[in-house]
Amino acid sequence: MFQVDEAVANAAASAEADAAVFVIRDSSKADADDDSGNAQQTFFIKLAKTCDLIMGFPAEAGDPNLPDGMAASAAYARTGFVAAATGPVTENFAAMVAKGKVGVVFLTPALTYFTAQTMAAERVYDSNEALYGALLSGAVDDALIWQPWLVRQLAGHREAVQTAFLPMPHTAWNIEALHGPGGGAAAESFNAGLRALRREGKLQQLISPYQSP
Numbered sequence: 001m002f003q004v005d006e007a008v009a010n011a012a013a014s015a016e017a018d019a020a021v022f023v024i025r026d027s028s029k030a031d032a033d034d035d036s037g038n039a040q041q042t043f044f045i046k047l048a049k050t051c052d053l054i055m056g057f058p059a060e061a062g063d064p065n066l067p068d069g070m071a072a073s074a075a076y077a078r079t080g081f082v083a084a085a086t087g088p089v090t091e092n093f094a095a096m097v098a099k100g101k102v103g104v105v106f107l108t109p110a111l112t113y114f115t116a117q118t119m120a121a122e123r124v125y126d127s128n129e130a131l132y133g134a135l136l137s138g139a140v141d142d143a144l145i146w147q148p149w150l151v152r153q154l155a156g157h158r159e160a161v162q163t164a165f166l167p168m169p170h171t172a173w174n175i176e177a178l179h180g181p182g183g184g185a186a187a188e189s190f191n192a193g194l195r196a197l198r199r200e201g202k203l204q205q206l207i208s209p210y211q212s213p
Contacts, residue, residue, distance in 0.1 A: 053178070
């Protein structure tokens with residue numbers, strides 16, 4: 001979703017009579033996984049030396065858990081994990097389990113929803129791509145999937161997939177801009193730009209692809 005992040009950064013900078021300069025890193029095309037642990041911390045510290053702000057960081061609402069040594073801007077979008085189905089979709093997890101097979105991605109919050117009584121319905125996949133393929137093929141009845149990935153997928157395809165917000169623990173996430181110790185002034189300017197965009201009603205249009213149903 002970096003096109004949305006780029007648009008927000010441009011608009012926030014413009015609102016502050018400034019201009020944004022970008023270094024774009026598409027994590028979906030990265031050679032290494034920098035999503036967790038020491039690799040994540042090292043990655044952001046290194047990136048903060050060349051970038052004032054790191055757009056598009058997802059932080060769980062109510063439990064930000066930012067990388068060590070990093071701070072965050074105000075949130076500029078809300079997204080999360082959603083339920084998806086090729087037929088009628090429900091946000092009721094118990095109804096999904098009762099209906100049939102529920103697909104999830106390994107090491108995502110959805111894994112914690114299943115109990116000994118509901119594990120028979122669980123189907124675990126190693127990526128969003130694999131889970132989505134299982135949904136389209138009918139191998140699962142419902143998929144619990146990261147919404148920004150699904151929005152980007154559906155933007156280039158015409159599959160009939162319906163989605164619904166999932167009111168379960170750890171499903172709501174904020175999208176923020178990270179910064180290191182040297183990026184405080186840039187973050188303050190970015191936050192001021194966001195406030196101006198909200199007042200003018202422009203932010204909602206920019207972030208619409210991020211929004212959960």
